[in-house]
Amino acid sequence: MTWRHQSNRWRRFDDWDNRPLRLDLFSKDDPSNGFTAWHGENDPTPSLTIKNRLVTAMDSVSVDRFDMIDTFIARYHIDVDIAEEAMAMSSDEIARMLVDINVPREQLTRLAHGMTPAKLADVVARLSAVELTFAYAKMRPREMPGNQGHVTNAKDDPLQLAADAAVAVALGFDEIETTMRVSRNSWSNALACCVGAAVGRAGVLFQCSSEEAEELEIGMKGFTSYAETVSVYGTEGAFIDGDDTPWSKAWLTSAYASRGIKMRCTSGAAAELLMGFHEAKSLLYLEARCLCMQRGMGAQGTQNGGIDGAPLASTIPGGVRELLAENLLAVWLDLECASGNDARHSESEIRVGAKITPYLLAGSDLICSGFGTILKYDNSFNPSSFNGEELEDFLVLQRDFEADGGLRSVEESSMLALRQRAVDALEAVFDAMGLAVPTSTMKQSVVVASGSNETETFSVGDVGRISSAIQQKGITILDVIKVLHQRGFRDEAENLLFLLRLKLSGDFLQTSALIRDQKVLSAVNRPNQYLGPGTGYRVSAERLSELSQIRGELDKDAVITGQAVYAASEAKKISYRDLGDYIPSSEPKEVVVAISPAFGTRLFQTLAGHSLADVLRCLGEGIEAEGMAMRVIRCWHSADTSFLGLTAARLSGSGIGIGIQAKGTAVIHKRGRLPHNNLELFSNAPITSREHYQRLGANAAIYARGDWPEPVIVTNQGEALGARFHARVALIYAIETAMLVADRHPQQVAITFLESSNV
Amino acid sequence: MSNNRKSYPLSENHADELRASNGFHLDDLTIENILNDKVTMADIQIAPETLSHQAEIAGAAKRYPLADNFWRAAEMTSLPNELIMEIYEMLRPGRALDRSSLDACAERLRNDFGAEKLALFLEEAAEIYTRHGVFSKRF
Numbered sequence: 001m002t003w004r005h006q007s008n009r010w011r012r013f014d015d016w017d018n019r020p021l022r023l024d025l026f027s028k029d030d031p032s033n034g035f036t037a038w039h040g041e042n043d044p045t046p047s048l049t050i051k052n053r054l055v056t057a058m059d060s061v062s063v064d065r066f067d068m069i070d071t072f073i074a075r076y077h078i079d080v081d082i083a084e085e086a087m088a089m090s091s092d093e094i095a096r097m098l099v100d101i102n103v104p105r106e107q108l109t110r111l112a113h114g115m116t117p118a119k120l121a122d123v124v125a126r127l128s129a130v131e132l133t134f135a136y137a138k139m140r141p142r143e144m145p146g147n148q149g150h151v152t153n154a155k156d157d158p159l160q161l162a163a164d165a166a167v168a169v170a171l172g173f174d175e176i177e178t179t180m181r182v183s184r185n186s187w188s189n190a191l192a193c194c195v196g197a198a199v200g201r202a203g204v205l206f207q208c209s210s211e212e213a214e215e216l217e218i219g220m221k222g223f224t225s226y227a228e229t230v231s232v233y234g235t236e237g238a239f240i241d242g243d244d245t246p247w248s249k250a251w252l253t254s255a256y257a258s259r260g261i262k263m264r265c266t267s268g269a270a271a272e273l274l275m276g277f278h279e280a281k282s283l284l285y286l287e288a289r290c291l292c293m294q295r296g297m298g299a300q301g302t303q304n305g306g307i308d309g310a311p312l313a314s315t316i317p318g319g320v321r322e323l324l325a326e327n328l329l330a331v332w333l334d335l336e337c338a339s340g341n342d343a344r345h346s347e348s349e350i351r352v353g354a355k356i357t358p359y360l361l362a363g364s365d366l367i368c369s370g371f372g373t374i375l376k377y378d379n380s381f382n383p384s385s386f387n388g389e390e391l392e393d394f395l396v397l398q399r400d401f402e403a404d405g406g407l408r409s410v411e412e413s414s415m416l417a418l419r420q421r422a423v424d425a426l427e428a429v430f431d432a433m434g435l436a437v438p439t440s441t442m443k444q445s446v447v448v449a450s451g452s453n454e455t456e457t458f459s460v461g462d463v464g465r466i467s468s469a470i471q472q473k474g475i476t477i478l479d480v481i482k483v484l485h486q487r488g489f490r491d492e493a494e495n496l497l498f499l500l501r502l503k504l505s506g507d508f509l510q511t512s513a514l515i516r517d518q519k520v521l522s523a524v525n526r527p528n529q530y531l532g533p534g535t536g537y538r539v540s541a542e543r544l545s546e547l548s549q550i551r552g553e554l555d556k557d558a559v560i561t562g563q564a565v566y567a568a569s570e571a572k573k574i575s576y577r578d579l580g581d582y583i584p585s586s587e588p589k590e591v592v593v594a595i596s597p598a599f600g601t602r603l604f605q606t607l608a609g610h611s612l613a614d615v616l617r618c619l620g621e622g623i624e625a626e627g628m629a630m631r632v633i634r635c636w637h638s639a640d641t642s643f644l645g646l647t648a649a650r651l652s653g654s655g656i657g658i659g660i661q662a663k664g665t666a667v668i669h670k671r672g673r674l675p676h677n678n679l680e681l682f683s684n685a686p687i688t689s690r691e692h693y694q695r696l697g698a699n700a701a702i703y704a705r706g707d708w709p710e711p712v713i714v715t716n717q718g719e720a721l722g723a724r725f726h727a728r729v730a731l732i733y734a735i736e737t738a739m740l741v742a743d744r745h746p747q748q749v750a751i752t753f754l755e756s757s758n759v
Numbered sequence: 760m761s762n763n764r765k766s767y768p769l770s771e772n773h774a775d776e777l778r779a780s781n782g783f784h785l786d787d788l789t790i791e792n793i794l795n796d797k798v799t800m801a802d803i804q805i806a807p808e809t810l811s812h813q814a815e816i817a818g819a820a821k822r823y824p825l826a827d828n829f830w831r832a833a834e835m836t837s838l839p840n841e842l843i844m845e846i847y848e849m850l851r852p853g854r855a856l857d858r859s860s861l862d863a864c865a866e867r868l869r870n871d872f873g874a875e876k877l878a879l880f881l882e883e884a885a886e887i888y889t890r891h892g893v894f895s896k897r898f
Binding site: 067068071076077110216217220222243244245252256260296497501504507509511522523 | 773774777847
C-alpha cells in the first residue's frame with residue numbers, strides 16, 4: 001500500500017464536504033431554546049372559554065394573564081359565534097376536512113375564524129408535506145396563481161432600476177418590490193421603479209420597502225400601489241423591539257386602505273428566534289399567533305413562510321415542512337398569501353428546487369414574495385431562492401410540470417429596446433424635474449448590463465442628492481405622468497394613469513387582488529373554487545403554449561440546417577462512390593466498416609462534432625496500423641448500430657466488422673454472435689474522441705488477427721448525456737430511419753480522402 | 760350603488776359613479792386634465808363612500824375584520840397625511856408617556872372629523888397600553 005491510499009476516513013466524506021450543501025448549517029431540535037418547528041416547551045394546549053360573548057381564557061391562559069397579543073387576538077380575531085362549534089371539533093377531523101375535495105373552502109375558512117392559534121397549529125401539524133401541499137392548493141384564496149419580484153441593485157442606480165423593472169414586467173410579475181442599500185435613497189428608488197414598471201403593460205403593482213412611516217409617505221405621493229412590510233411578531237418582546245404594537249400596526253393597515261393602497265402584513269417562522277424573544281415556543285405556534293393578529297387587524301393578506309427567518313427555520317428538523325404549514329394557516333384563515341420562497345434558505349440548488357416545487361404545483365397567490373429578478377449580488381434584500389441567474393430554471397420548471405408560476409419567457413431580440421425605453425423615460429423625468437442628467441455612456445452601460453458590476457452610472461452620493469430632491473420638491477405621481485406624456489412617453493403615462501384611476505375604486509384593496517389585462521382579479525370575483533379534478537384553476541391552452549416556450553428549442557429543421565452547414569466542408573474532405581451490391585469476400589486481412597444510410601449523405605458530423613470524414617480516416621488508420629485493410633459498405637436495411645456491426649462482420653472476410661452511425665455511435669462485432677452481444681460498444685458518441693475511433697479501428701484489426709486486445713473504455717465525468725443529447729439523437733436517428741430501404745442489399749462504397757493529412 | 764358582491768369590481772360595474780373624496784369625478788381624471796394642471800393629489804384621494812362600499816363587499820364575503828378595517832379607513836380619508844403619521848408615531852411603543860395624549864387625539868378625531876370608530880380604537884389602545892406598560896420610555 002502506498003502513501004496515496006492512506007486515510008483515516010472514507011474519502012467520500014471529503015467529496016460531501018466539498019458540496020455547496022455543506023455550507024448550510026443544521027441545528028438540533030431544542031424545544032427549550034426555541035429551536036423547534038412543532039413542539040415548543042411552552043406551547044399551550046388549545047382551549048377557549050367564552051362568557052357573555054367575551055373571551056375569558058384562551059390557549060390555557062386566563063384573561064387576567066393575557067399579553068397584548070392575546071388581547072388583540074381575543075378581541076379582533078376570535079369569532080364568538082363560531083368558536084364553540086369550531087373548538088369542539090377534533091383536530092384530526094378538521095385536518096381531514098382540509099384535504100377532502102368534498103368539503104368546500106368556505107366551510108373551512110368559517111371554522112378557522114372560530115379557532116385559537118394553538119388549535120389552528122394543532123390541526124395543520126397533523127398534515128404531511130404532501131397533504132399540506134394539497135390543502136394549500138385547495139385553500140388559497142384566488143383562482144389563478146401570481147408572482148412577485150424584487151427589483152434592486154447594489155448601487156441604488158435609478159437607471160438600472162427603471163430598466164430592470166421593465167424587464168420584470170415583461171417576465172410577467174404581477175407585483176414588483178424595491179428596497180435600498182442606503183435608506184435615504186428611497187425616493188429615488190420609488191420614482192425609478194414606478195417609471196420602469198409602466199413600460200410595456202399597465203397594472204403591475206409596485207412597492208418600495210422602507211421604514212414604516214416613510215413607506216406610507218411615499219405611497220401618499222402616489223408612486224407606490226401596495227405595501228408589504230407591515231411586520232408582525234408572535235411574542236410581545238419581539239413586537240416591542242420591532243418598534244410597534246398590534247394597535248399601531250392596525251392603524252397603519254387602515255392608513256394604507258384610506259389612501260387606496262393595497263397592503264399585506266409580513267410575518268414568518270423564526271423571526272422571534274432571531275430577535276431573542278421566542279419564549280420557548282415553536283415556530284408554528286408563534287406564526288399562528290401572528291396570522292390571527294393579521295386577520296384581526298383587517299389586513300387582506302400576508303407575506304409569510306419564513307421570509308427573513310426562512311434560512312434559520314430551515315436549519316431545524318422539519319423546518320421546511322413548517323414553512324408550508326404556516327402558509328397553509330394563512331390561506332385557511334382566508335388571507336392572501338405571498339408565500340415566501342424569497343430569502344434563499346440554502347446554498348444547495350437541490351434544496352432550493354425542492355422547496356419551490358410544492359408551491360409551483362399547488363399554485364399560490366404570489367408564489368414568491370420576492371423572486372430576485374436581478375442578479376444575486378444586486379438583490380438588496382439578500383439573495384432569493386431564485387434570482388436573475390436562475391430565472392430560466394424556474395421557467396423550465398413551469399414547462400416541465402405545466403404548472404403556472406406566473407412567469408413567461410422574454411424575447412432576446414426585444415430586451416435591449418425595452419431597457420432603452422425605460423432608461424429614456426426616466427431620463428425624461430429627471431431632466432424635466434431638474435433632478436439629474438445621465439450621460440449617453442451611463443445609459444448605454446445600463447441598457448446592456450446584466451448587473452451593476454458592469455455599469456458606469458450615478459455615484460451613491462448622486463443618488464442621495466436625487467432622492468432628497470424628489471422629496472424636497474414634493475414631486476408626485478401627477479408630475480411624473482405629465483412629464484412622461486409631454487416627452488412622448490404616452491403609453492407609460494397612460495399606464496400610470498390607469499393605476500391612479502383604479503385607486504379611486506378601491507378594488508385592489510380586496511383579498512388577493514392583482515391586475516391582469518387591465519382587470520382586477522381577486523378572491524371576490526375570481527375565488528378559488530377547487531373541488532377536485534376538473535375544477536379550480538386549469539392552465540388554458542393559450543397559457544400552456546406560453547409556458548412551453550423556452551429559449552433554444554430544438555426541432556428537425558434545426559438539426560438538418562445545422563448539419564447542412566458542414567456539407568460543403570465535408571465535400572472537400574471525402575468522396576463516397578457507390579459500387580453496387582457488396583459481394584462477401586474471403587480476404588482474412590480485412591475489417592469491414594458498415595456506415596448508416598445518412599452517413600455522409602445527409603448528416604456530416606458526429607454528436608461530438610467530429611467530421612465524419614475524419615472519423616472514417618481514424619478508423620482506417622487504426623485498422624491499417626495493425627496490418628489489416630478497411631473496406632466500407634453502406635447499409636440500407638438498418639441504421640441500428642448492432643445490426644450495422646453484425647452485417648459488416650458477416651460480410652467481412654475476417655469475420656470482424658465495425659458498425660457506425662452518422663451520430664458517431666459505433667460497435668465492433670463478430671460473425672456468429674447475437675446482434676446485441678458485440679465485442680466492444682462505443683455508445684457515448686458525444687464524448688468519443690478521434691483517438692478513440694483510431695483505437696477502435698486498431699482493436700477491430702487485432703480481433704481480426706485472432707488476438708484479444710485491451711478493450712477501449714470511453715470514460716465520462718458523469719455528464720447527463722441524455723439531457724444534453726437525446727433530443728438531438730432522436731431527431732438525427734429519425735433522419736436515418738426515414739432513409740431505410742428494407743430489401744436493399746448493402747452497397748460497396750469507395751472512399752477517397754481528398755485532403756492529405758490533418759487528422 | 761348596490762351593496763352586494765355583484766357590484767364588484769366597482770371599476771367595471773360602477774365606474775360612472777366613482778368620485779374622489781372631494782367629489783372629483785373619475786371621468787375627469789384624464790391625461791388632458793393632468794397636462795393642464797387641473798388635477799391635484801386631493802382629486803385622487805379615494806372617497807369614504809367607496810371604502811364603505813368595499814367594506815360591504817368584504818362583509819358579504821364574510822371577511823368581517825377586513826370590512827372593519829375598510830370602515831376605519833373610510834373615516835381616515837378625511838384625516839390629513841400629517842395627522843395620520845402623528846397618531847401612528849404616538850401609537851408606537853414608548854412615544855406617548857401616558858394615556859392622556861391618546862385620549863386627547865381620540866377626542867379630536869371624534870369632534871373635528873366625526874371619526875367615532877377611530878376614536879374608540881385609540882381609547883382602546885390607551886387602555887391596553889396602560890395595562891401592559893407600553894407607555895414606558897424606551898430611549
